[in-house]
Amino acid sequence: MRRAARYFLTSNVVLGALLFAGCNTVPMGIQQARVEMAQHIASETPGDYYIGRRYYKPDYKFWGYVRKPGQPWSSAEMVMLNEKEKLAPDRERLEFGSDNNYEYKLYGYFSGDKVYEPASNGIYPEFVLKGYELISTNPPPIFRSQMSGHASPTDLRYVVEKPE
Secondary structure, three states: OOOHHHHHHHHHHHHHHHHHHHOOOOOOOHHHHHHHHHHHHHHOOOOOOEEEEOOOOOOOOOOEEEOOOOHHHHHHHHEEEEEEOOHHHHHHOOOOOOOOOOEEEEEEEEHHHHHHHHOOEEEEEEEEEEHHHHHHHEOOOOOOOHHHHOOOOOOOOOOOOOOO
């Protein structure tokens, strides 16, 4: 009887460890993409520009995340775009939100002003857009939902994710 109990306990511990580990692992392809993205970010040339990732949500008015070259996406800030000098890429083409998740090299500056966005009830820094260059229409994932594949777009309609 003792041997059976020990076997049962050991098998439950091993099974539990495997299940727990499975919950927190990142698939190998995604892990490789993260490593490649970190290497790419580290090799970005410093300069007078920013890297932007469009984050379109139909009910929200923010533009997306902006970071300095060489900095990780976790340091990026959600911004409200000031388009007085240059229209956002999707607005310029009259295809609102068509560039969701595209990555851009942005030219401009943070004005120092903060802008209220009512749908998220958030206050975001204003970025004055002066120009842009498309970097990628299919950049590596930076959001948990893109990495897990579990959440559908409708599940995330009112969730404002932060890059990792």
